[in-house]
Amino acid sequence: MFSHLPLYAGDPILSLQQAYLAETRADKVNLGIGAYQDANGAIPTLRSVAAVRPQIAADLGATPYLPIAGSKTYRDAVTELVLGTERYGKVAERAVAIQSLGGSGALKVGCDMLKRHFPDSEVFISAPSWPNHQAIFETAGFKVGSYRYFDAATNGVDFDGMLADLEQMPARSIVILHPACHNPTGADLTRAQWDAVVTVVAERGLLPFLDMAYQGFAEGIDADAYAVHAMVDAGIVLLLSVSFSKTFSLYGERVGALLAVCDDADVARRVLSQMEMSIRANYSSPPTFGGRIVTSVLTDAALRKDWKNEVEEMRSRMLQMRERLHAGMKARVPSLDVDYLLTQRGMFSYTGLNPAQVERLRAEHAIYAVGSGRICVAGLRDENVDRVADAFAQVMDDPGAG
Numbered sequence: 001m002f003s004h005l006p007l008y009a010g011d012p013i014l015s016l017q018q019a020y021l022a023e024t025r026a027d028k029v030n031l032g033i034g035a036y037q038d039a040n041g042a043i044p045t046l047r048s049v050a051a052v053r054p055q056i057a058a059d060l061g062a063t064p065y066l067p068i069a070g071s072k073t074y075r076d077a078v079t080e081l082v083l084g085t086e087r088y089g090k091v092a093e094r095a096v097a098i099q100s101l102g103g104s105g106a107l108k109v110g111c112d113m114l115k116r117h118f119p120d121s122e123v124f125i126s127a128p129s130w131p132n133h134q135a136i137f138e139t140a141g142f143k144v145g146s147y148r149y150f151d152a153a154t155n156g157v158d159f160d161g162m163l164a165d166l167e168q169m170p171a172r173s174i175v176i177l178h179p180a181c182h183n184p185t186g187a188d189l190t191r192a193q194w195d196a197v198v199t200v201v202a203e204r205g206l207l208p209f210l211d212m213a214y215q216g217f218a219e220g221i222d223a224d225a226y227a228v229h230a231m232v233d234a235g236i237v238l239l240l241s242v243s244f245s246k247t248f249s250l251y252g253e254r255v256g257a258l259l260a261v262c263d264d265a266d267v268a269r270r271v272l273s274q275m276e277m278s279i280r281a282n283y284s285s286p287p288t289f290g291g292r293i294v295t296s297v298l299t300d301a302a303l304r305k306d307w308k309n310e311v312e313e314m315r316s317r318m319l320q321m322r323e324r325l326h327a328g329m330k331a332r333v334p335s336l337d338v339d340y341l342l343t344q345r346g347m348f349s350y351t352g353l354n355p356a357q358v359e360r361l362r363a364e365h366a367i368y369a370v371g372s373g374r375i376c377v378a379g380l381r382d383e384n385v386d387r388v389a390d391a392f393a394q395v396m397d398d399p400g401a402g
Contacts, residue, residue, distance in 0.1 A: 012131075012370070013033065016032040016368055016370065017032060017033045019362075020033075020368045023368070027366060027384075028366040028367075028368070029365075029367045029379060029384045030376075031368060031369045031377075031379040032369055032375075032376065033379070034183070034246075034348070035251060035376070036246050036314055036378045037378050037379055038317070039317065039382065040381070043249060044249050046248060046249050047310060048297045048304075049293055049297065051303060051306075052293055052300075056289065056292045057289075060289070060292075066099070066285045066287075067285065068098075069097075069099065070099020070285070071292075071295060073295050073299065074099050074257075074291045074294065074295045075097040075098065077294070078097060078259070078294070079092075079097045080298075081221070082212070082225055082240065082242060083095065083229070083232065084225070084229065093265040094262045094263065094265050095259065095262070096262070096268045096269075097258065097259040097260070098258050098272070098275045098279060098286075099257055099291055100241070100257055100258050101254045101283060101286060102243050102245055102254040102255065102256040103211065103241050103242065103243030103245070105254065105256055105282075105286075106242065106243070106257060107132075107211065109258050109282065110239045110258050110275075111140045111142070112278040112281070113271075113275055113277070114142075114174060114209075115141055115142060117274070118172060118174065119141075122145055122173055122174070123142045123174045124146060124147050124165075124169060124174070124175050124176065125137075125146055125147075126149035126150070126178065127146040127147065127148060127149050127150065128184060128185065129178075129184075130183045133211070137174075137176075147161075147162055147165035147166060147169075147175070148161030148164070149182075150350065152352075154340065155185075155187065155340035155351075155352055156187050156340060157188070157193070162197075163200060166206070167200055169204055169206055171204060171205035172205060172206070173204075173206050173207065174206075174207045174209055175206050175207065175209065176210075176211060177197075177209070177210045179211075179212045179215075179225060179226070179227040179228055180214060180217070180218040180223075180227070180346065181213075181214035182346070183213065183214075183346075183347075184350065184370070185349070185374070186344030186345055186347075186348045187340075187343075188218060188346075189227070191230075194226060194230055195230060197227075198230045198231055198236065201231070202236055207239070208238045208239070209238070210227065210238060210240045211241045212225070212240060213242075213243040213246060214247065214346050214347060215242070215247060216247055216311035216314075217314065217315050217318065217345070217346040217347060218315070219345075220312065221308055237260075238260070239258065240260075241257075242256055243255075244256060244290075247314075248297070250290050250294070253289060255290035255291055258275060260272075260275070314378075318347065318377045318378055321377050321378075321380035321381070322342055322349070324385045324386070325341055325377075325385055325388065325389050325392070326339070326342055328385065328388075328393070329341075329389045329396075332389065332390055332397075333393045333396070335397075336396060336397065338351075340352075346377075348374055348375070348377065349374070349375050350372070350373055351373045351375055351392065353369065353392070353396065354373065355372075355373075357396065358371050359371075360395050361395060364391075365387075365391040367391055
């Protein structure tokens with residue numbers, strides 16, 4: 001019956017992880033997988049999470065189904081976090097949210113809703129983007145195009161190209177945007193550039209779908225939501241997917257949300273109902289435990305403050321690793337232009353390494369990176385960053401490596 005089905009090649013990053021696990025050299029370094037690791041190379045349990053998890057587990061008891069949209073307390077807390085307290089108070093009646101299965105689940109719910117009601121719209125993603133963006137929307141039947149984003153010559157944003165492409169998009173085009181910590185490049189827009197994007201989105205009648213998985217890893221919790229805030233303040237209708245996998249270190253709990261800010265309360269009510277329709281047809285209702293952890297932290301002033309401090313600690317450690325990597329490479333080969341390592345932000349960086357250089361790093365140095373040259377900065381730590389810097393400089397300075 002199924003003999004005609006092709007074999008799925010698998011996700012390249014997850015396949016890279018399997019190769020890393022099979023690696024026998026003791027000094028191997030994993031810069032591929034997109035998970036935050038602490039200074040000891042472990043996925044941490046946050047203090048704020050540890051403070052509430054035992055009591056939540058003890059009090060859980062029976063676990064009936066949550067409502068289709070999830071816990072109202074969770075949804076309100078997440079919306080207030082993302083929009084900011086004052087702004088949330090102004091738009092609460094026209095802002096709705098659902099509790100999702102991580103950020104991917106939020107994208108899927110929003111995608112299915114959009115396919116029903118914007119069937120002829122084209123979806124545009126940045127070039128490059130997180131591969132699952134294309135997979136989710138193409139699988140739903142959307143035509144997926146791209147807009148210029150990354151400038152390989154500067155390892156920064158090709159903003160002129162991006163803006164020109166946005167200006168050519170038909171009305172009601174769906175545009176996937178990264179508010180902060182662009183995945184996979186780490187190259188972000190400035191506030192002035194976001195303001196220009198907001199103007200074009202409004203003038204062209206585009207539908208922005210923002211994907212925010214790393215809030216707090218670029219500049220801070222509030223600063224990283226600038227693009228969202230600017231669009232809301234401009235009266236733009238938008239969708240926003242949120243993930244707490246990285247910022248709460250709750251990867252396996254699959255905790256996320258999908259938000260919509262609409263024209264008015266009546267439209268918001270109908271949008272929420274359509275989100276619920278998508279959920280019912282997919283997984284019916286979200287899980288309980290992880291959402292309770294996030295709710296407990298966000299609704300307790302002391303725990304919320306400590307959580308924000310922990311996010312800042314993670315951000316600071318990654319920034320220190322960027323600085324160490326940059327300094328180490330420049331010390332070995334002063335002529336290397338790698339200042340972009342300091343301007344890119346968040347967990348990821350496009351290093352400028354080509355596939356041949358990436359393969360050489362793996363074969364000669366047991367350093368694992370994605371073929372595009374993308375690295376997860378959180379995989380660096382005191383015990384390996386100098387060796388990584390030395391290896392990077394060596395292969396980038398050797399013309400034969402390219």
